[in-house]
Amino acid sequence: MQVLLRLTVLLAALGAVPAMAAGPDGEALSQACTSCHGIDGTSPGAMPALAGRPKDELISLMLAFREEGSEATIMNRIVRGYTDDELAALAAYFSNVDVK
Amino acid sequence: MSKLSRRTFVSGAGAALAAPFVLPHLASAAGNPKVVVIGGGFGGTSLARYLRRHNPDVAVTLVERDSTFSTCPFSNGVIGGLWQMEQITFGYDAVAAAGVEVIHDTASAIDATAKTVTLAGGDVLPYDYLVVSPGIKFVWDSIEGYGPEAAEIMPHAWQAGPQTMLLRQQIEAMDDGGLVIIGVPKTPFRCPPGPFERASLIANYLHQHKPKSKVMILDSNESFAKQPLFEEAWAQLYPGMVEWVPGSQSGVVMGVDTATMTVSTSFDDFNPAVANIIPAQRAGQIAIDAGLDEGKGFCPIDPVTFQSTVHKDIYVLGDATIAGAMPKSGFSANNQAKVCGAAILAAIAGKQVAPSKLINVCYSFATPDYAFEIADVFEVKDGSLALSFEDNRTTPLEASQDVHKREAEYAHSWYENITAEMFG
Numbered sequence: 356m357q358v359l360l361r362l363t364v365l366l367a368a369l370g371a372v373p374a375m376a377a378g379p380d381g382e383a384l385s386q387a388c389t390s391c392h393g394i395d396g397t398s399p400g401a402m403p404a405l406a407g408r409p410k411d412e413l414i415s416l417m418l419a420f421r422e423e424g425s426e427a428t429i430m431n432r433i434v435r436g437y438t439d440d441e442l443a444a445l446a447a448y449f450s451n452v453d454v455k
Numbered sequence: 456m457s458k459l460s461r462r463t464f465v466s467g468a469g470a471a472l473a474a475p476f477v478l479p480h481l482a483s484a485a486g487n488p489k490v491v492v493i494g495g496g497f498g499g500t501s502l503a504r505y506l507r508r509h510n511p512d513v514a515v516t517l518v519e520r521d522s523t524f525s526t527c528p529f530s531n532g533v534i535g536g537l538w539q540m541e542q543i544t545f546g547y548d549a550v551a552a553a554g555v556e557v558i559h560d561t562a563s564a565i566d567a568t569a570k571t572v573t574l575a576g577g578d579v580l581p582y583d584y585l586v587v588s589p590g591i592k593f594v595w596d597s598i599e600g601y602g603p604e605a606a607e608i609m610p611h612a613w614q615a616g617p618q619t620m621l622l623r624q625q626i627e628a629m630d631d632g633g634l635v636i637i638g639v640p641k642t643p644f645r646c647p648p649g650p651f652e653r654a655s656l657i658a659n660y661l662h663q664h665k666p667k668s669k670v671m672i673l674d675s676n677e678s679f680a681k682q683p684l685f686e687e688a689w690a691q692l693y694p695g696m697v698e699w700v701p702g703s704q705s706g707v708v709m710g711v712d713t714a715t716m717t718v719s720t721s722f723d724d725f726n727p728a729v730a731n732i733i734p735a736q737r738a739g740q741i742a743i744d745a746g747l748d749e750g751k752g753f754c755p756i757d758p759v760t761f762q763s764t765v766h767k768d769i770y771v772l773g774d775a776t777i778a779g780a781m782p783k784s785g786f787s788a789n790n791q792a793k794v795c796g797a798a799i800l801a802a803i804a805g806k807q808v809a810p811s812k813l814i815n816v817c818y819s820f821a822t823p824d825y826a827f828e829i830a831d832v833f834e835v836k837d838g839s840l841a842l843s844f845e846d847n848r849t850t851p852l853e854a855s856q857d858v859h860k861r862e863a864e865y866a867h868s869w870y871e872n873i874t875a876e877m878f879g
Binding site (some may be wrong): 383384386387389390391393394398399400401402428429432433435436437441 | 856
Protein backbone atom coordinates (compact mmCIF):
# COMPACT_ATOMS: atom_id res chain seq x y z
CA MET A 356 0.00 0.00 0.00
CA GLN A 357 2.77 2.38 0.97
CA VAL A 358 4.63 1.47 -2.20
CA LEU A 359 1.53 1.94 -4.32
CA LEU A 360 0.87 5.28 -2.71
CA ARG A 361 4.44 6.41 -3.27
CA LEU A 362 4.28 5.23 -6.88
CA THR A 363 1.06 7.17 -7.41
CA VAL A 364 2.60 10.30 -5.92
CA LEU A 365 5.67 9.84 -8.11
CA LEU A 366 3.59 9.29 -11.25
CA ALA A 367 1.46 12.31 -10.43
CA ALA A 368 4.59 14.41 -9.93
CA LEU A 369 5.81 13.30 -13.34
CA GLY A 370 2.44 14.17 -14.78
CA ALA A 371 1.81 10.63 -15.98
CA VAL A 372 -1.69 10.27 -14.53
CA PRO A 373 -4.65 12.55 -15.15
CA ALA A 374 -5.89 14.49 -12.14
CA MET A 375 -9.28 12.83 -11.89
CA ALA A 376 -9.43 11.90 -8.22
CA ALA A 377 -10.33 15.42 -7.07
CA GLY A 378 -13.85 15.44 -8.58
CA PRO A 379 -15.17 17.49 -11.48
CA ASP A 380 -12.76 20.07 -12.93
CA GLY A 381 -14.63 23.37 -12.72
CA GLU A 382 -12.27 25.21 -15.02
CA ALA A 383 -12.50 22.55 -17.73
CA LEU A 384 -16.31 22.43 -17.47
CA SER A 385 -16.52 26.24 -17.50
CA GLN A 386 -15.17 26.37 -21.05
CA ALA A 387 -18.54 25.23 -22.39
CA CYS A 388 -20.34 28.00 -20.46
CA THR A 389 -18.15 30.85 -21.65
CA SER A 390 -19.25 30.55 -25.29
CA CYS A 391 -22.39 32.37 -24.09
CA HIS A 392 -21.35 33.91 -20.77
CA GLY A 393 -18.10 35.48 -22.02
CA ILE A 394 -14.45 34.77 -21.24
CA ASP A 395 -14.26 33.54 -17.62
CA GLY A 396 -17.97 34.40 -17.30
CA THR A 397 -17.48 38.14 -17.76
CA SER A 398 -20.37 38.82 -20.18
CA PRO A 399 -21.07 42.55 -20.43
CA GLY A 400 -24.45 42.18 -22.19
CA ALA A 401 -27.83 40.51 -21.69
CA MET A 402 -26.22 37.13 -21.02
CA PRO A 403 -25.64 37.21 -17.24
CA ALA A 404 -22.07 37.53 -15.96
CA LEU A 405 -20.93 34.72 -13.64
CA ALA A 406 -17.44 35.91 -12.72
CA GLY A 407 -16.81 36.75 -9.10
CA ARG A 408 -20.34 36.03 -7.85
CA PRO A 409 -20.60 34.19 -4.53
CA LYS A 410 -20.43 30.43 -4.90
CA ASP A 411 -23.57 29.82 -2.84
CA GLU A 412 -25.54 32.31 -4.93
CA LEU A 413 -24.49 30.57 -8.16
CA ILE A 414 -25.35 27.12 -6.76
CA SER A 415 -28.81 28.20 -5.59
CA LEU A 416 -29.50 29.89 -8.92
CA MET A 417 -28.57 26.76 -10.86
CA LEU A 418 -30.57 24.49 -8.56
CA ALA A 419 -33.57 26.83 -8.91
CA PHE A 420 -33.48 26.26 -12.69
CA ARG A 421 -34.46 22.67 -11.98
CA GLU A 422 -37.67 23.74 -10.23
CA GLU A 423 -40.98 23.46 -12.04
CA GLY A 424 -42.13 26.88 -13.25
CA SER A 425 -38.64 28.37 -13.54
CA GLU A 426 -38.86 31.48 -15.70
CA ALA A 427 -35.59 30.81 -17.46
CA THR A 428 -35.56 30.63 -21.26
CA ILE A 429 -32.69 28.17 -21.65
CA MET A 430 -30.80 27.39 -18.41
CA ASN A 431 -33.72 25.33 -17.07
CA ARG A 432 -32.94 22.90 -19.88
CA ILE A 433 -29.13 23.09 -19.96
CA VAL A 434 -28.79 22.53 -16.20
CA ARG A 435 -30.16 18.99 -16.69
CA GLY A 436 -26.86 18.04 -18.34
CA TYR A 437 -24.89 18.51 -15.11
CA THR A 438 -24.63 16.66 -11.79
CA ASP A 439 -24.76 18.46 -8.42
CA ASP A 440 -20.99 17.97 -8.08
CA GLU A 441 -20.38 19.49 -11.50
CA LEU A 442 -22.59 22.49 -10.71
CA ALA A 443 -20.70 22.99 -7.43
CA ALA A 444 -17.35 22.82 -9.23
CA LEU A 445 -18.58 25.35 -11.80
CA ALA A 446 -19.86 27.70 -9.08
CA ALA A 447 -16.53 27.42 -7.24
CA TYR A 448 -14.60 28.18 -10.43
CA PHE A 449 -16.63 31.22 -11.47
CA SER A 450 -16.78 32.61 -7.91
CA ASN A 451 -12.97 32.60 -7.83
CA VAL A 452 -12.55 34.56 -11.04
CA ASP A 453 -10.86 37.83 -10.18
CA VAL A 454 -13.11 40.67 -11.38
CA LYS A 455 -11.10 43.84 -11.65
CA MET B 456 -3.17 25.28 -15.21
CA SER B 457 -3.72 28.79 -16.55
CA LYS B 458 -1.75 30.46 -13.78
CA LEU B 459 1.24 28.09 -13.93
CA SER B 460 3.56 29.22 -16.68
CA ARG B 461 5.35 26.31 -18.30
CA ARG B 462 8.52 28.38 -18.55
CA THR B 463 8.59 28.66 -14.77
CA PHE B 464 8.06 24.92 -14.50
CA VAL B 465 10.75 24.03 -17.02
CA SER B 466 13.36 26.37 -15.57
CA GLY B 467 12.55 25.04 -12.11
CA ALA B 468 12.99 21.48 -13.29
CA GLY B 469 16.08 22.47 -15.22
CA ALA B 470 17.63 24.05 -12.17
CA ALA B 471 16.92 20.97 -10.08
CA LEU B 472 18.00 18.40 -12.63
CA ALA B 473 20.53 20.47 -14.58
CA ALA B 474 18.91 19.10 -17.72
CA PRO B 475 16.34 21.49 -19.18
CA PHE B 476 15.19 19.15 -21.98
CA VAL B 477 14.31 16.05 -20.02
CA LEU B 478 10.57 16.53 -20.54
CA PRO B 479 9.04 14.92 -23.62
CA HIS B 480 7.64 16.87 -26.57
CA LEU B 481 9.93 19.85 -26.08
CA ALA B 482 12.38 19.00 -28.80
CA SER B 483 11.38 21.58 -31.41
CA ALA B 484 14.13 23.88 -32.64
CA ALA B 485 13.19 26.92 -30.58
CA GLY B 486 12.66 24.91 -27.41
CA ASN B 487 8.99 25.84 -27.11
CA PRO B 488 6.34 23.50 -28.51
CA LYS B 489 4.94 24.73 -31.80
CA VAL B 490 1.28 24.46 -32.72
CA VAL B 491 0.18 25.19 -36.29
CA VAL B 492 -3.52 25.85 -36.86
CA ILE B 493 -5.06 25.64 -40.33
CA GLY B 494 -8.21 27.74 -40.68
CA GLY B 495 -9.16 30.99 -38.95
CA GLY B 496 -12.86 30.36 -38.38
CA PHE B 497 -14.69 29.48 -35.16
CA GLY B 498 -12.61 26.34 -34.51
CA GLY B 499 -9.12 27.53 -35.43
CA THR B 500 -9.35 31.05 -34.01
CA SER B 501 -10.89 29.87 -30.74
CA LEU B 502 -8.18 27.22 -30.41
CA ALA B 503 -5.35 29.69 -31.09
CA ARG B 504 -6.72 32.17 -28.53
CA TYR B 505 -7.31 29.41 -25.94
CA LEU B 506 -3.72 28.20 -26.19
CA ARG B 507 -2.27 31.70 -25.83
CA ARG B 508 -4.56 32.50 -22.88
CA HIS B 509 -3.68 29.31 -21.03
CA ASN B 510 0.00 28.91 -21.87
CA PRO B 511 1.86 31.90 -23.34
CA ASP B 512 4.96 29.76 -23.91
CA VAL B 513 3.35 27.76 -26.69
CA ALA B 514 4.19 29.14 -30.14
CA VAL B 515 0.98 29.29 -32.16
CA THR B 516 0.82 29.93 -35.91
CA LEU B 517 -2.57 30.44 -37.55
CA VAL B 518 -2.80 29.90 -41.31
CA GLU B 519 -5.85 31.61 -42.83
CA ARG B 520 -6.43 32.40 -46.49
CA ASP B 521 -8.49 35.57 -46.00
CA SER B 522 -7.59 38.82 -44.23
CA THR B 523 -11.05 39.07 -42.69
CA PHE B 524 -13.61 36.55 -41.47
CA SER B 525 -17.38 36.93 -41.89
CA THR B 526 -19.38 34.68 -39.59
CA CYS B 527 -22.07 32.38 -40.93
CA PRO B 528 -23.97 32.87 -37.65
CA PHE B 529 -25.91 36.14 -38.03
CA SER B 530 -25.31 36.20 -41.81
CA ASN B 531 -28.99 35.39 -42.42
CA GLY B 532 -29.70 38.70 -40.66
CA VAL B 533 -27.63 40.47 -43.32
CA ILE B 534 -29.60 38.69 -46.07
CA GLY B 535 -32.85 39.68 -44.36
CA GLY B 536 -31.72 43.31 -43.94
CA LEU B 537 -31.61 43.25 -40.10
CA TRP B 538 -27.98 44.37 -39.89
CA GLN B 539 -24.96 45.06 -42.05
CA MET B 540 -22.13 42.93 -43.37
CA GLU B 541 -19.57 45.02 -41.44
CA GLN B 542 -21.20 43.94 -38.17
CA ILE B 543 -20.43 40.27 -38.84
CA THR B 544 -16.92 40.78 -40.30
CA PHE B 545 -13.76 40.62 -38.19
CA GLY B 546 -10.04 41.16 -38.75
CA TYR B 547 -7.16 39.26 -37.15
CA ASP B 548 -5.41 42.20 -35.42
CA ALA B 549 -6.44 41.14 -31.90
CA VAL B 550 -5.47 37.54 -32.67
CA ALA B 551 -1.98 38.72 -33.67
CA ALA B 552 -1.81 41.06 -30.67
CA ALA B 553 -2.49 38.04 -28.44
CA GLY B 554 0.79 36.56 -29.67
CA VAL B 555 -0.53 34.32 -32.44
CA GLU B 556 1.55 34.40 -35.61
CA VAL B 557 -1.08 34.96 -38.30
CA ILE B 558 -0.10 33.98 -41.84
CA HIS B 559 -2.55 34.81 -44.63
CA ASP B 560 -1.92 31.98 -47.06
CA THR B 561 -3.48 28.66 -48.05
CA ALA B 562 -2.22 25.40 -46.60
CA SER B 563 -1.59 23.22 -49.65
CA ALA B 564 -0.08 20.06 -48.14
CA ILE B 565 0.46 18.30 -44.82
CA ASP B 566 3.38 15.92 -44.32
CA ALA B 567 2.39 13.96 -41.21
CA THR B 568 5.71 12.09 -41.10
CA ALA B 569 8.01 15.10 -41.38
CA LYS B 570 5.41 17.08 -39.36
CA THR B 571 5.31 20.04 -41.71
CA VAL B 572 2.65 22.12 -43.45
CA THR B 573 3.44 23.52 -46.90
CA LEU B 574 1.77 26.78 -47.89
CA ALA B 575 0.70 27.79 -51.38
CA GLY B 576 3.17 30.70 -51.12
CA GLY B 577 6.00 28.19 -50.71
CA ASP B 578 6.72 28.43 -46.97
CA VAL B 579 7.10 25.21 -45.01
CA LEU B 580 5.97 25.31 -41.37
CA PRO B 581 7.24 22.66 -38.95
CA TYR B 582 4.88 21.68 -36.13
CA ASP B 583 4.80 19.64 -32.97
CA TYR B 584 0.99 19.66 -33.00
CA LEU B 585 -1.22 20.46 -35.97
CA VAL B 586 -4.86 21.55 -35.71
CA VAL B 587 -6.91 21.29 -38.90
CA SER B 588 -10.07 23.41 -38.85
CA PRO B 589 -10.78 24.07 -42.53
CA GLY B 590 -14.58 24.18 -42.47
CA ILE B 591 -16.41 22.80 -45.47
CA LYS B 592 -15.90 22.44 -49.17
CA PHE B 593 -18.79 22.10 -51.59
CA VAL B 594 -19.51 18.99 -53.60
CA TRP B 595 -20.38 21.00 -56.69
CA ASP B 596 -21.32 18.07 -58.89
CA SER B 597 -24.02 17.03 -56.42
CA ILE B 598 -26.31 19.28 -58.54
CA GLU B 599 -26.19 19.18 -62.33
CA GLY B 600 -25.27 22.53 -63.83
CA TYR B 601 -24.16 23.98 -60.50
CA GLY B 602 -20.62 25.13 -59.71
CA PRO B 603 -18.58 28.20 -58.71
CA GLU B 604 -19.71 30.11 -61.83
CA ALA B 605 -23.37 29.21 -61.40
CA ALA B 606 -23.09 30.32 -57.77
CA GLU B 607 -22.51 33.88 -59.05
CA ILE B 608 -26.08 33.75 -60.41
CA MET B 609 -27.65 31.33 -57.94
CA PRO B 610 -25.68 32.01 -54.73
CA HIS B 611 -25.19 29.40 -52.05
CA ALA B 612 -24.31 32.06 -49.44
CA TRP B 613 -23.19 29.14 -47.25
CA GLN B 614 -19.76 30.63 -46.69
CA ALA B 615 -20.34 34.16 -45.47
CA GLY B 616 -18.86 37.07 -47.41
CA PRO B 617 -19.47 38.23 -51.00
CA GLN B 618 -22.00 35.39 -51.47
CA THR B 619 -24.03 36.75 -48.54
CA MET B 620 -24.10 40.21 -50.11
CA LEU B 621 -25.01 38.80 -53.53
CA LEU B 622 -28.06 37.03 -52.12
CA ARG B 623 -29.04 40.15 -50.16
CA GLN B 624 -28.82 42.28 -53.32
CA GLN B 625 -30.92 39.80 -55.31
CA ILE B 626 -33.64 39.77 -52.64
CA GLU B 627 -33.66 43.58 -52.59
CA ALA B 628 -33.75 43.83 -56.39
CA MET B 629 -36.53 41.32 -57.07
CA ASP B 630 -40.05 42.45 -57.98
CA ASP B 631 -43.01 41.96 -55.69
CA GLY B 632 -44.72 38.67 -56.45
CA GLY B 633 -41.48 36.81 -57.17
CA LEU B 634 -40.52 33.36 -55.95
CA VAL B 635 -37.43 32.77 -53.81
CA ILE B 636 -36.17 29.18 -53.76
CA ILE B 637 -33.84 27.83 -51.09
CA GLY B 638 -32.34 24.44 -52.03
CA VAL B 639 -31.24 22.37 -49.01
CA PRO B 640 -28.80 19.43 -49.43
CA LYS B 641 -28.97 16.08 -47.69
CA THR B 642 -27.62 16.01 -44.14
CA PRO B 643 -24.97 16.34 -42.80
CA PHE B 644 -24.38 19.97 -43.68
CA ARG B 645 -23.15 23.10 -41.90
CA CYS B 646 -25.73 24.73 -39.59
CA PRO B 647 -28.78 22.43 -39.70
CA PRO B 648 -31.34 25.16 -38.80
CA GLY B 649 -29.62 27.73 -41.07
CA PRO B 650 -31.70 27.31 -44.24
CA PHE B 651 -34.91 27.67 -42.25
CA GLU B 652 -33.77 30.75 -40.37
CA ARG B 653 -32.82 32.16 -43.77
CA ALA B 654 -36.29 31.41 -45.14
CA SER B 655 -37.74 33.13 -42.06
CA LEU B 656 -35.71 36.32 -42.36
CA ILE B 657 -36.23 36.56 -46.13
CA ALA B 658 -39.99 36.14 -45.50
CA ASN B 659 -39.82 38.77 -42.76
CA TYR B 660 -38.34 41.21 -45.29
CA LEU B 661 -40.72 40.27 -48.11
CA HIS B 662 -43.76 40.45 -45.81
CA GLN B 663 -42.93 44.12 -45.17
CA HIS B 664 -41.70 45.17 -48.61
CA LYS B 665 -42.96 42.71 -51.25
CA PRO B 666 -45.98 40.99 -49.69
CA LYS B 667 -47.10 39.12 -52.85
CA SER B 668 -43.80 37.18 -52.95
CA LYS B 669 -43.16 33.62 -51.74
CA VAL B 670 -40.33 31.59 -50.27
CA MET B 671 -40.16 27.92 -51.22
CA ILE B 672 -37.74 25.59 -49.45
CA LEU B 673 -36.76 22.58 -51.54
CA ASP B 674 -35.39 20.24 -48.89
CA SER B 675 -33.60 16.97 -49.72
CA ASN B 676 -34.59 15.68 -46.26
CA GLU B 677 -37.87 14.66 -44.62
CA SER B 678 -37.66 16.83 -41.50
CA PHE B 679 -35.50 19.65 -40.16
CA ALA B 680 -34.06 21.18 -37.00
CA LYS B 681 -36.55 23.02 -34.74
CA GLN B 682 -39.25 22.27 -37.34
CA PRO B 683 -42.28 22.82 -35.05
CA LEU B 684 -40.87 26.15 -33.85
CA PHE B 685 -40.19 27.37 -37.38
CA GLU B 686 -43.62 26.27 -38.60
CA GLU B 687 -45.26 27.99 -35.62
CA ALA B 688 -43.36 31.21 -36.38
CA TRP B 689 -44.18 31.10 -40.11
CA ALA B 690 -47.92 30.62 -39.47
CA GLN B 691 -47.96 33.41 -36.91
CA LEU B 692 -45.67 36.02 -38.43
CA TYR B 693 -46.06 35.74 -42.21
CA PRO B 694 -48.87 33.25 -42.88
CA GLY B 695 -48.83 31.53 -46.28
CA MET B 696 -45.52 33.02 -47.32
CA VAL B 697 -43.14 30.11 -46.65
CA GLU B 698 -43.66 26.71 -48.23
CA TRP B 699 -41.52 23.71 -47.26
CA VAL B 700 -41.23 20.81 -49.72
CA PRO B 701 -39.64 17.62 -48.32
CA GLY B 702 -37.47 15.31 -50.41
CA SER B 703 -40.19 12.75 -51.01
CA GLN B 704 -42.44 15.46 -52.51
CA SER B 705 -40.19 17.11 -55.09
CA GLY B 706 -37.78 18.64 -52.57
CA VAL B 707 -34.52 17.27 -53.99
CA VAL B 708 -32.80 19.78 -56.30
CA MET B 709 -31.31 17.66 -59.11
CA GLY B 710 -30.14 20.35 -61.51
CA VAL B 711 -30.12 24.04 -62.36
CA ASP B 712 -29.91 26.09 -65.54
CA THR B 713 -28.69 29.59 -64.81
CA ALA B 714 -29.39 30.80 -68.39
CA THR B 715 -33.14 30.21 -67.98
CA MET B 716 -33.18 30.53 -64.14
CA THR B 717 -34.58 27.02 -63.85
CA VAL B 718 -34.33 24.85 -60.76
CA SER B 719 -35.26 21.21 -61.39
CA THR B 720 -36.29 18.49 -58.98
CA SER B 721 -37.13 14.94 -59.99
CA PHE B 722 -40.78 16.03 -60.36
CA ASP B 723 -40.90 19.72 -61.29
CA ASP B 724 -39.14 22.65 -62.93
CA PHE B 725 -39.33 25.97 -61.10
CA ASN B 726 -38.48 29.44 -62.41
CA PRO B 727 -37.71 31.53 -59.33
CA ALA B 728 -36.75 35.19 -59.26
CA VAL B 729 -34.01 34.30 -56.78
CA ALA B 730 -32.43 30.87 -56.34
CA ASN B 731 -30.33 30.17 -53.25
CA ILE B 732 -28.80 26.78 -53.95
CA ILE B 733 -26.89 25.14 -51.10
CA PRO B 734 -24.86 22.19 -52.40
CA ALA B 735 -23.79 19.08 -50.49
CA GLN B 736 -20.67 19.44 -48.36
CA ARG B 737 -17.53 17.67 -47.20
CA ALA B 738 -14.59 18.56 -44.98
CA GLY B 739 -12.32 21.33 -46.29
CA GLN B 740 -9.91 20.32 -49.08
CA ILE B 741 -6.75 20.12 -46.97
CA ALA B 742 -8.37 17.58 -44.62
CA ILE B 743 -9.40 15.42 -47.57
CA ASP B 744 -5.98 15.76 -49.25
CA ALA B 745 -4.26 14.70 -46.02
CA GLY B 746 -6.51 11.63 -45.83
CA LEU B 747 -7.92 12.73 -42.48
CA ASP B 748 -11.45 11.81 -43.60
CA GLU B 749 -10.53 8.16 -44.32
CA GLY B 750 -12.64 8.50 -47.48
CA LYS B 751 -15.76 9.30 -45.44
CA GLY B 752 -16.03 12.98 -46.47
CA PHE B 753 -15.71 14.16 -42.85
CA CYS B 754 -12.98 13.37 -40.35
CA PRO B 755 -13.28 10.87 -37.50
CA ILE B 756 -11.81 12.12 -34.20
CA ASP B 757 -11.21 11.01 -30.64
CA PRO B 758 -14.22 12.47 -28.78
CA VAL B 759 -12.15 13.41 -25.70
CA THR B 760 -9.27 15.24 -27.43
CA PHE B 761 -10.39 15.83 -31.05
CA GLN B 762 -7.23 14.04 -32.11
CA SER B 763 -7.48 12.63 -35.62
CA THR B 764 -7.90 8.86 -35.66
CA VAL B 765 -5.49 8.84 -38.62
CA HIS B 766 -2.47 10.80 -37.29
CA LYS B 767 -1.80 11.20 -33.58
CA ASP B 768 -0.24 14.67 -33.66
CA ILE B 769 -3.03 16.10 -35.82
CA TYR B 770 -6.30 17.37 -34.34
CA VAL B 771 -9.44 18.23 -36.31
CA LEU B 772 -12.15 20.71 -35.29
CA GLY B 773 -15.55 21.98 -36.31
CA ASP B 774 -17.54 21.33 -39.47
CA ALA B 775 -14.80 19.05 -40.87
CA THR B 776 -15.29 16.46 -38.11
CA ILE B 777 -17.56 13.54 -37.42
CA ALA B 778 -18.37 14.56 -33.84
CA GLY B 779 -21.15 12.18 -32.82
CA ALA B 780 -24.35 14.05 -31.95
CA MET B 781 -22.72 17.51 -32.21
CA PRO B 782 -24.04 19.52 -35.16
CA LYS B 783 -21.79 21.41 -37.54
CA SER B 784 -22.00 24.90 -36.01
CA GLY B 785 -19.73 27.75 -34.99
CA PHE B 786 -20.79 27.21 -31.39
CA SER B 787 -19.80 23.53 -31.56
CA ALA B 788 -16.45 24.39 -33.16
CA ASN B 789 -15.73 26.97 -30.43
CA ASN B 790 -16.53 24.46 -27.68
CA GLN B 791 -14.51 21.72 -29.37
CA ALA B 792 -11.56 24.13 -29.72
CA LYS B 793 -11.37 24.65 -25.96
CA VAL B 794 -11.57 20.91 -25.21
CA CYS B 795 -8.91 20.29 -27.87
CA GLY B 796 -6.75 23.12 -26.54
CA ALA B 797 -6.80 21.61 -23.06
CA ALA B 798 -5.86 18.23 -24.57
CA ILE B 799 -2.91 19.72 -26.47
CA LEU B 800 -1.62 21.57 -23.39
CA ALA B 801 -1.95 18.34 -21.41
CA ALA B 802 -0.04 16.43 -24.11
CA ILE B 803 2.71 19.06 -24.02
CA ALA B 804 2.94 18.55 -20.27
CA GLY B 805 2.99 14.76 -20.75
CA LYS B 806 -0.48 14.40 -19.20
CA GLN B 807 -3.88 13.20 -20.31
CA VAL B 808 -7.15 15.07 -20.07
CA ALA B 809 -10.27 13.68 -18.46
CA PRO B 810 -13.42 13.72 -20.63
CA SER B 811 -15.33 16.99 -20.25
CA LYS B 812 -18.77 18.16 -21.32
CA LEU B 813 -19.56 20.31 -24.33
CA ILE B 814 -22.50 22.52 -25.21
CA ASN B 815 -24.08 23.65 -28.44
CA VAL B 816 -26.75 26.32 -28.65
CA CYS B 817 -28.22 27.42 -31.99
CA TYR B 818 -30.37 30.55 -31.86
CA SER B 819 -32.60 31.26 -34.86
CA PHE B 820 -34.35 34.55 -35.61
CA ALA B 821 -37.77 34.80 -37.26
CA THR B 822 -37.96 38.59 -36.85
CA PRO B 823 -35.55 40.99 -35.08
CA ASP B 824 -37.56 40.50 -31.85
CA TYR B 825 -38.53 36.86 -32.22
CA ALA B 826 -35.96 34.11 -31.69
CA PHE B 827 -35.82 30.57 -30.36
CA GLU B 828 -33.09 28.03 -29.78
CA ILE B 829 -32.00 24.44 -29.43
CA ALA B 830 -29.60 23.80 -26.54
CA ASP B 831 -27.71 20.56 -26.02
CA VAL B 832 -25.12 19.22 -23.61
CA PHE B 833 -22.78 16.49 -24.90
CA GLU B 834 -20.72 13.91 -23.06
CA VAL B 835 -18.66 10.94 -24.14
CA LYS B 836 -20.71 7.74 -24.01
CA ASP B 837 -19.50 4.49 -25.57
CA GLY B 838 -16.68 6.27 -27.37
CA SER B 839 -18.82 8.93 -28.99
CA LEU B 840 -20.14 12.42 -28.20
CA ALA B 841 -23.75 11.80 -27.20
CA LEU B 842 -26.57 13.99 -25.90
CA SER B 843 -26.63 14.27 -22.10
CA PHE B 844 -30.45 14.57 -22.30
CA GLU B 845 -32.73 13.85 -25.23
CA ASP B 846 -36.03 15.54 -24.34
CA ASN B 847 -37.08 19.20 -24.19
CA ARG B 848 -34.10 20.38 -26.21
CA THR B 849 -35.68 23.55 -27.62
CA THR B 850 -37.63 26.66 -26.68
CA PRO B 851 -41.14 25.32 -26.00
CA LEU B 852 -43.98 25.79 -28.49
CA GLU B 853 -46.55 28.48 -27.65
CA ALA B 854 -43.96 30.51 -25.79
CA SER B 855 -44.92 34.12 -25.05
CA GLN B 856 -43.74 37.06 -27.14
CA ASP B 857 -41.70 38.06 -24.08
CA VAL B 858 -39.80 34.76 -24.20
CA HIS B 859 -39.10 35.13 -27.93
CA LYS B 860 -37.90 38.70 -27.34
CA ARG B 861 -35.59 37.61 -24.53
CA GLU B 862 -34.22 34.81 -26.72
CA ALA B 863 -33.42 37.46 -29.36
CA GLU B 864 -31.59 39.57 -26.76
CA TYR B 865 -29.65 36.55 -25.54
CA ALA B 866 -28.77 35.64 -29.13
CA HIS B 867 -27.18 39.06 -29.61
CA SER B 868 -25.31 38.77 -26.32
CA TRP B 869 -24.08 35.28 -27.25
CA TYR B 870 -22.83 36.56 -30.58
CA GLU B 871 -20.98 39.48 -28.97
CA ASN B 872 -19.37 37.21 -26.38
CA ILE B 873 -18.28 34.38 -28.68
CA THR B 874 -16.85 36.74 -31.29
CA ALA B 875 -15.04 38.67 -28.53
CA GLU B 876 -13.51 35.39 -27.35
CA MET B 877 -12.11 34.89 -30.87
CA PHE B 878 -11.49 38.34 -32.33
CA GLY B 879 -11.72 40.76 -29.37
